[in-house]
Amino acid sequence: MADPLDLAADPVELTAALVDIPSVSRDEARIADAVERALREQTPLEVVRHGDAVLARTNLGRPNRVVLAGHLDTVPVNDNLPARLVDGVLHGCGTVDMKGGDAVMLHLAATTPAPRHDLTFVFYDCEEIEAVHNGLGRVERELPEWLRGDLAIVCEPSNAVIEAGCQGTVRVEVRATGARAHTARGWMGVNAIHALGEVLRRLEAYEPRHVEIDGCHYREGLQAVGVSGGVAGNVVPDEAVLTVNHRFAPDRSPEQAERHLRELFRGYDVTVTDLSPGALPGLAHPVTRELVAASGGTPVAKLGWTDVARFAALGMPAVNLGPGDPSLAHTKQENVPVNQVRQCLEVLRRFLG
Structure with missing residues (x-):
């Protein structure tokens, strides 16, 4: 059994201790046990265990x-454990995504006896795999009172700056159909793969929107991310499918984003395979303004989807604030500068008084 977590320790040391407990998705019981034990023994908080969420x-x-x-x-370990501290940078699986943020939360839980606001800490499982398994969704369904609040802070990596809201995402399959024929008599068929050429031309000519909301600039995106088709080396294919991903600004609803793609690909069969709403920045809310003031910086738009969208759907503003460069998440080179761990902690200390 690993040594107990010391929640009052330096948050960098706490990050390393968390990293050294492997916790690949669906195998979080050991780290959840350690977090639960530490919270029960070292804080006066009300603590509940729900599956592998604490x-x-x-x-x-x-x-x-x-x-x-x-x-x-975390994602699967890639020869990047145990944690290593080199020249002010902590290396290892999960340092960025997102045990640095978890360490900040745990340290605050143990060292903030009289916060200005009541606090709820949610440590959950299975975020890195299909959304249907996400522990936050399970908590929302079965213990919804635990997610109620006036502001949600998701401590995902954001380079220690406030990333407000998030983009929505929709993935569709654009299907072209034709008629099979022997390639020796190709004129007798209709090539479905060739028919996708028009879809690709529309994508190539597409100009994404740039949207400003609460001073945050969201740039939309539309990309082909997969293609399939073909029957055999001597057969004209009768079906071909192009998979397209659209990241849309949070001023659009999921329904509006879907309608936009159906209009863009008019004349083709379009099937939605994944659809998640974005989250508006919510920077005008008084509690969010307090956090922005405590950060001393300027919030930026979150160009991607995170679980802030789940909180926004519950009717509260939500932001990302955590240590680490999100572009390093899921890489073998994953690492977090220790000054960013401490910076996030100090911002949240000022915010909580």
């Missing part, structure tokens, strides 16, 4: 509640 909260009667959320799982 929930903790204050009940101080404050007028506002802030929810801090972080997932415990």
Whole structure:
């Protein structure tokens, strides 16, 4: 059994301790056990275990509640354990995505006895795999009162700056049909792969929107991400499918984004295979303004989808704030500068008073 986590320790040391507990998606029991034990033994918080999610909260009667959320799982280890500290940079699987953020949350839970706002801490499982398994969704369905608040902070990596809201995402299959024939008599068939040429031309000519919301600039994207088709080396194919991913600004609803793609690919069969809403920045909310003031910086748009969208769907503003460069997530070179871990901690300390 690993040594117990010391939540009051330097958050960089706590990050390393978390990294050294492997927790690939669906195998989070060991780290959840360690987090649960530490929270029960080292904090006065109300603590609940739900599967491999661990929930903790204050009940101080404050007028506002802030929810801090972080997932415990990682992608598969890629010869990047145990953690290594080199020249002020902590290397290892999960340092960025997102055990640095988890360490900040755990340290705050143990060292903030009288926060300005009531706090809920949500450590959840299975974020790195299909959304249907996401532990945050399970908590929302079965313990919804634990996700209620006035602001949600998801401590995903954001280079220690506030990333407000997030883009929505929709994935569609654009299907072309034709008629089979022997390639020696190709004129007798209709080549479905050739028919996708028009779809590709529309994609090539597409100009994505640039949208400003609450001072945050969202740039939309539309990309072909997969293609399939073909029957045999001597057969004109009668079906071909192009998979397209659209990242849309949060001023559009999922329904509007779907209608946009159906209009763009008019004349083709379009099937939606994945659709998730974005999240508006919510920077005008008083509690969010407090966080922005405490950060001393300028929020930027989140160009991607994160679980802030789940909180936004519950009717509260939500932001990303965590240590590490998100472009290093899921890579063998994953690492986090220790100054960013401490920077996030200090921002949240100022915010919580």
